[in-house]
Amino acid sequence: MALEPPRTLSPSKVAAFTDCALAFRFATIDRLPEPASPWATKGTLVHAALERLFTLEPAGRTVAAALTCLDDAFTALRLDPEYVDLRLSIEEEAAFLDDAERLVRNYFRLEDPTSVRPIGLELMLDAELGGVRLRGIIDRLELDDNGELVVVDYKTGKAPPERYENGRLDGVHFYSLLCERNFGRRPARVKLLYLADPLEISTRPSDQSSRGIERKVGAIWSAVERACERDDFRPKPSRLCDYCAFRVYCPAFGGEIAEGVRVGVEMRSAATVADLATAAAAH
Ligand code: SF4
Numbered sequence: 001m002a003l004e005p006p007r008t009l010s011p012s013k014v015a016a017f018t019d020c021a022l023a024f025r026f027a028t029i030d031r032l033p034e035p036a037s038p039w040a041t042k043g044t045l046v047h048a049a050l051e052r053l054f055t056l057e058p059a060g061r062t063v064a065a066a067l068t069c070l071d072d073a074f075t076a077l078r079l080d081p082e083y084v085d086l087r088l089s090i091e092e093e094a095a096f097l098d099d100a101e102r103l104v105r106n107y108f109r110l111e112d113p114t115s116v117r118p119i120g121l122e123l124m125l126d127a128e129l130g131g132v133r134l135r136g137i138i139d140r141l142e143l144d145d146n147g148e149l150v151v152v153d154y155k156t157g158k159a160p161p162e163r164y165e166n167g168r169l170d171g172v173h174f175y176s177l178l179c180e181r182n183f184g185r186r187p188a189r190v191k192l193l194y195l196a197d198p199l200e201i202s203t204r205p206s207d208q209s210s211r212g213i214e215r216k217v218g219a220i221w222s223a224v225e226r227a228c229e230r231d232d233f234r235p236k237p238s239r240l241c242d243y244c245a246f247r248v249y250c251p252a253f254g255g256e257i258a259e260g261v262r263v264g265v266e267m268r269s270a271a272t273v274a275d276l277a278t279a280a281a282a283h
Contacts, residue, residue, distance in 0.1 A: 003228040011171035025233035026246040030264030034245040043156040048073035061113035106198040127181035148188035159194035173213040176205040
């Protein structure tokens, strides 16, 4: 039976489909939950701290202010299920916060935030491309000294080896395309700031890179539609399987796709019943 394709495509969905079509299906179409991970939650925390930093006046964007922003962001996060579900011990929480602080301090080794002119923080943009709605959240959009747009994406994981850099830039080229569609201007530069190393990878978008990302996203969308029509999402075993939340349902590891689909249906109908009960109680 044909499946309903997702309504939007984002850089993370493009990467997920490319990495493994079956894991993409479980996450995006069956909407099976993925357990919280300390790495992802630390990324959320550090992004929130840097977002707060850039709401301050330029002269106030010091290391001390950034650490206060980190404290405030943690106060907001610590009651969120994304953090609570990690169930960290006191020692693990201390290590988690030490590492988040290291990432925030490393940020200052990459650039001087007092000279940054942000015009958008955690900026959600979308645009239509060949029958699909592209959607992305830009960590920071800023103006350079010439008044040109610059897209900045923070990364809290390690930088990829040099030979994989172009692939990693696909995400920021996607954001550049969204800027072109929304503002009628192509950014002069797109930057990835790898806070763990720390390392900056940047490039200048061009006609060629814009056409390249349009072609790539169009091809991925066609492949997603085809896979949905045929209900044919294949596993693609790789090192990522070690971290995959859906391994138990994966035929490459002796699981059954149908079982994952069944669990997804059950969870979605339980969520609908809970929503209806909440709505009824509110009346
Ligand atoms: S275990 Fe590996 S092959 Fe199977 S769904 Fe997950 S990432 Fe794909």
